[in-house]
Amino acid sequence: MKCNSTSLEEKITSFRQFGKTAKNGVSRLSLSEEDLQARAYFKKRCEELQMTVTIDDLGNMYALKMGKNPDLQPIVIGSHLDSVLNGGAYDGVLGVIAGLQVVETLRDENIKLEHSLLIVNFTNEEGARFDPAMMCSGILAGKFSEEKMLKVRDEEGTTFEQALNNGGMRGKKEQRLREGAGYFELHIEQGPVLDKEQIEIGVVEGVVGMVCYEINIFGQANHAGTTPMIYRQDALLEAARLMIDLEDQLLFLPEDLVFTFGRIYNAPNIHTVVPGHVRFTLEARHKDEEVLQEVRKIIQQTVEKPCKCKRTYEELWSRETVYFNSELICTVEDSAKALKKSYKKMYSGAGHDAQFIASLIPSVMIFIPSLDGISHNEAEYSSLQQCLDGVNVLLNAVYQFDCKKKSAKFYS
Numbered sequence: 001m002k003c004n005s006t007s008l009e010e011k012i013t014s015f016r017q018f019g020k021t022a023k024n025g026v027s028r029l030s031l032s033e034e035d036l037q038a039r040a041y042f043k044k045r046c047e048e049l050q051m052t053v054t055i056d057d058l059g060n061m062y063a064l065k066m067g068k069n070p071d072l073q074p075i076v077i078g079s080h081l082d083s084v085l086n087g088g089a090y091d092g093v094l095g096v097i098a099g100l101q102v103v104e105t106l107r108d109e110n111i112k113l114e115h116s117l118l119i120v121n122f123t124n125e126e127g128a129r130f131d132p133a134m135m136c137s138g139i140l141a142g143k144f145s146e147e148k149m150l151k152v153r154d155e156e157g158t159t160f161e162q163a164l165n166n167g168g169m170r171g172k173k174e175q176r177l178r179e180g181a182g183y184f185e186l187h188i189e190q191g192p193v194l195d196k197e198q199i200e201i202g203v204v205e206g207v208v209g210m211v212c213y214e215i216n217i218f219g220q221a222n223h224a225g226t227t228p229m230i231y232r233q234d235a236l237l238e239a240a241r242l243m244i245d246l247e248d249q250l251l252f253l254p255e256d257l258v259f260t261f262g263r264i265y266n267a268p269n270i271h272t273v274v275p276g277h278v279r280f281t282l283e284a285r286h287k288d289e290e291v292l293q294e295v296r297k298i299i300q301q302t303v304e305k306p307c308k309c310k311r312t313y314e315e316l317w318s319r320e321t322v323y324f325n326s327e328l329i330c331t332v333e334d335s336a337k338a339l340k341k342s343y344k345k346m347y348s349g350a351g352h353d354a355q356f357i358a359s360l361i362p363s364v365m366i367f368i369p370s371l372d373g374i375s376h377n378e379a380e381y382s383s384l385q386q387c388l389d390g391v392n393v394l395l396n397a398v399y400q401f402d403c404k405k406k407s408a409k410f411y412s
């Protein structure tokens with residue numbers, strides 16, 4: 001079974017109009033005017049497919065297509081319609097469009113599934129307007145406090161709760177997603193691996209764990225003209241040496257470890273003053289907890305080495321690897337095989353709603369290539385054929401899952 005390419009293209013073109021930027025990207029911050037327009041359009045498209053659309057108290061939208069057996073929990077297809085500022089036309093929205101395309105194709109093929117199908121648009125996945133990212137799937141999974149999140153403000157001072165109310169998106173708590181037979185999320189990879197290796201499909205086994213440290217270097221701020229080099233305690237130079245030292249050691253760990261010195265603060269940050277205090281972050285991601293343990297050890301031992309300045313470290317936060325459901329991973333893999341698509345099993349380095357939903361519902365993700373790995377950028381691009389491959393793998397995986405689960409129920 002394959003979906004119609006023209007029909008998929010039409011949907012991608014239609015949805016990218018909402019918040020379209022001059023450079024053909026998308027600015028659709030969560031619950032902004034543009035996002036509200038996209039939401040209304042999504043609702044309209046769902047209703048055209050005889051789906052019932054509801055909203056929960058977090059603005060998450062649910063479109064339900066009833067299956068033959070009302071006793072079965074629904075198969076859920078989810079993603080997000082919001083984008084970052086000057087983002088692309090594929091991140092998030094493709095997964096929602098894919099849901100519509102699956103429902104439409106099944107209708108055209110005259111197939112009625114045993115399970116109901118539920119398409120979900122999660123609110124504020126990007127966290128670009130209201131921090132943090134994946135806010136509302138996180139609340140659903142009990143990872144974030146609802147009370148705290150409702151009070152989070154955007155740059156203009158509007159709270160998340162106000163934005164929900166202003167947009168008419170504050171539905172009922174009873175509508176919240178709580179269970180499902182399986183959760184599928186199709187997404188662009190947002191990294192270069194599939195594109196560089198010319199592989200059509202990523203079968204995603206999980207989302208990597210990460211750890212984030214903050215490191216402080218306390219030197220001595222002093223006059224840049226009168227302090228001879230030997231008498232200095234330059235915190236910035238010390239930070240630079242420490243970073244290189246850390247890099248040298250971390251590069252000995254497995255090569256799929258990624259680490260980043262992403263944020264730095266330098267004081268007093270004046271060209272006539274020797275830097276007296278530097279603070280920077282070191283974030284590392286890997287799927288194996290033992291590797292992250294090694295990272296912790298290296299940071300501790302390296303920062304504790306004697307030096308001219310005082311150095312301290314603190315673990316700001318960490319997140320464990322989320323492993324997706326093995327049965328669903330197999331279903332996606334079988335679907336890619338059946339469609340003769342090249343595929344690779346991989347972990348996601350980026351966060352997605354699926355990592356939180358996985359604690360409620362057996363979950364899996366499907367990736368398609370991103371040109372040059374570029375995303376969160378107007379230049380973000382996946383070809384129509386690549387999008388089509390992803391949707392077809394999703395479609396057939398959902399269909400197979402429906403058949404398998406139905407018979408499992410029958411024989412049990």
Ligand SMILES: [Zn+2]
Binds near residue numbers: 092125
């Ligand atoms: Zn996304």
